[in-house]
Structure formats: structure tokens, C-alpha cells
Amino acid sequence: MEDRHISPLQRLGFAPCIAHFILSFGDLNKYVFRDESSDDDVIQNLVNEHTYEDDHHWQWFLHDLKELGFNRSQCFTDTLRVLWSDETLRTRQLSYQLSACTLNADPVIKMAAIEAIEATGNILFTHATQVAKELEITTGRKYIYLGQFHLNVETGHAAGGKDIEAQLAAVVLSAERMEQVLQVVTHVFEVFTSWLDEMLTYAQTHAHAQTQLAGDGIIDGIVDGIVSVPINPDALGV
DSSP, X not given: OOOTTSOHHHHTTTGGGGHHHHHHXXXXXXXXXXXXXXXXXXXXXXXXXXXXXXXXXXXXXXXHHHHHTOOOOOOHHHHHHHXXXXXXXXXXXXXXXXXXXXXXXXXXXXXXXXXXXXHHHXXXXXXXXHHHHHXXXXXXXXXXXXXXXXXXXXXXXXOOSHHHHHHHHTOOOOHHHHHHHHHHHHHHHHHHXXXXXXXXXXXXXXXXXXXOOTTOOXXXXXXXXXXXXXXXXXXXXX
């Protein structure tokens, strides 16, 4: 994403690839991380609070898909084939793997997993925001999920504030539980690394056919009629 020899639109060309996870992440927050069956667990309460911050960000992603030109009409079955294709396998597995290690897990495990997710997301959005800014200059459009707006609300942590940090620091973990936490965090970073590799591959092998629609005055021919087609990765200069 830092290579300015590649157009900013192309550098954000991974967006369709990650759709399954971005929308599933709303469900993970609502139905896997969140547990309001009891209010006497400090850590779970912190997790619950965070889920209400993150469970609706997928709406911003849909906005950006439209603004990037990925909202073209196609058969529903064709859309499903894309979402469940081999090209997006790791994206789907990311949701499943995160669910597997956090569903009904101890709140400390959930918090550790979410912290790892947030740390990874912060790096991704920091880079994506810079690309989105470049594209906004060209198109005059605003990108919410991949742009500055989303980054501004992402702290890179599941919980912030000195009081909350003090509460977390006061949690005493046994050697066994500490080992479990480290295993979960390591696993989260591993599945995210695999996901990011898939995103890169998708962006490298799909280019935008920038079709100028009649009467559309968007600069440089970047319009809602953009479609994604396979290309030779060598043509991208990466």
C-alpha cells in the first residue's frame, strides 16, 4: 500500500476480498464476544462495552465499497461464488478461527484476542487511511471505513483510559492461564497474517477496468462502473 507507483484505487483493490470478514465481525461482536448473562465480571463488562463500539462498522465498509465502485449489479449467485471462492478462503477462515477460540471462552481470553485484533486492525487502517487520502484528492469522494474517520475511532486497544488499564493490570493470571492467553494471541496474529497475505494476492491479481460512464464527471474516469478483472501481477510493477 505504500508503493505510489501503483494507483491508490488499485492499492485498495482488496476491498471486495475482505467483505465476508468485515460483515462477520459485526456478528462476532454481537454473538461471540458479548455476554450479558451476568454483570459481575469486570473483564467481560469491558469486552461488552467494546463490542457496542465495533458491531456496526460494517455499514461504513458498505459505504466505501460503493464509493470505490464495487457496487455494480450482478446475479446473487455470482456474488456468493465470489464470497465463497478459493480467492477468499482465508478471509472466511479468519471469522471461523476467531469464533473457535473465543466462543464461550473465559473473558480474559476474549479480551486478549480482541486486543490482538485491535492491534492488527490499527496497523491496517493506518496504512489504508493514507491511500484513501490520495484517492480522495483524485475523486473528491470520502471513504469512511478505509479513511480517516474509522482510524479516528480506533484506538488500537479494546479498552482505554487509566482506570480501565489499572483494572486490567490488577488481574492476576495463573501460569496455565497465561500460557492459554499467549497461545490465543499468537494464533490471532497467525490467522491475520494469513488473511493479509490473501488480501495482497487479491489486490495484485485484480485490476480495475475504469470505465467512464456517460455524463459522469468524476476525475480520471473513476466511477461507479468500475469492475474487477484478473491481470498479470507483473503488470503492476510489484
